Amino acid sequence: MLKRLLRDHLVTLDGKKIIRLTPEGLRRAEQMVRRHRLAECLITDVLKVPWWQAYEEAHLLEHGLSDVTEPSLFETLGRPERSPFGYPIPGHGAPPKLTMITLTDIQEGEQVTIDRVFEEDEQLLKFFDEEGIRPGVTVRLEAVAPYRGTVTAQIAGRSIVMGTQVASRIWVNRSK
Template sequence: MKEIVNTTEMYLRTIYDLNEDRVPVRQSRLIERMHQAAATVFHTVTRMKRAGLVSIAEDNLIELTDPGSIRAIEVTRKHRLAERLLTDVVNMPTTLVHGEASRLQHVMSEEAERRIVDLLGGPTTSPWGNPIPGLEHFGITVESTVAATKLADLPESTLPVAGVVRSISEHAQSDPELIRFLVNAGVIPGARVTIRPNGKSYAVRGLDEIELPKKLAHIIDVDCTSTSSNISAFN
């Protein structure tokens, strides 16, 4: 039963992440992100549909139901609070916290969440700049965040452009090689970057210049109205 619960929570969080990235949620995307066989994904999604956690639209889009959304927010909140605890208190390198938090999210109680929130003074974002959802459950009012645009949504007519990285998506964090690639280049939350188109890629310069394929342009949110930077929090 515990394995089923953990699997369901991972799927719920992955669907939440896809929605956050504004990527259409279909079984093909879950196969890609969960690194599971098509049959496994089909059976898991079918089980979640029977449980009332997801619905499947006529165009095969997978959508969270109201109960599914509540649970997805809860597990995402646990995950991102665990990441903050690991970076802010345990001093774990930022590149390692995603995997560890993915394990802790399944065993963290609501009381533990509440104590982490109190201990850290009510954090509102993960170490990677992603908003921690559902904090109103603990009486925290989240002020509006700084406007940011996904790299994928920047009109090419506005490029090249300078801006500040606001967040790196969970998709990138789950790929150790990709996240090290970004960190080593200084393409991290708070860092000032310049962006220019380069064929099927974007040339993104932080400390060094990297080529980011356009198919991964959803992983970075950038604020092109600011030029401040702060990279000292990253290890």
């Protein structure tokens, strides 16, 4: 694969074996991410496939979007700026700075808003879906139990206990 990427001038490889995308490589990578995230929007918003299944299903659709259909899909979906999982859709100018703060980084009693969730684990997404853990939802951290490896978060008036590994897959914005 690396030989093909080098051959097609999509990456460079320096003397220290560091791989970097070329401008064309970056353009194509952003295009694929854009198509994938638009496919996620199509799958959840129009086709009404369950949210937790959208990531995997989008992999099947993203390769079928062309330079002709992608702009029409973007317009049909209402020009979305974020995927259903909270990730920015490339093509809106400079990419926004993403928060790196997770639910495990905040203090007990702090209230935050979910920015995005890890999207590459269908079982984890199913848990998030069942518990109402989605971008835009307000969360208050009730308790941290480091020796148990859990946190308790309040969402929509319910207390949800989850492992710190799960909580580290939920990126949040602090309330202002």
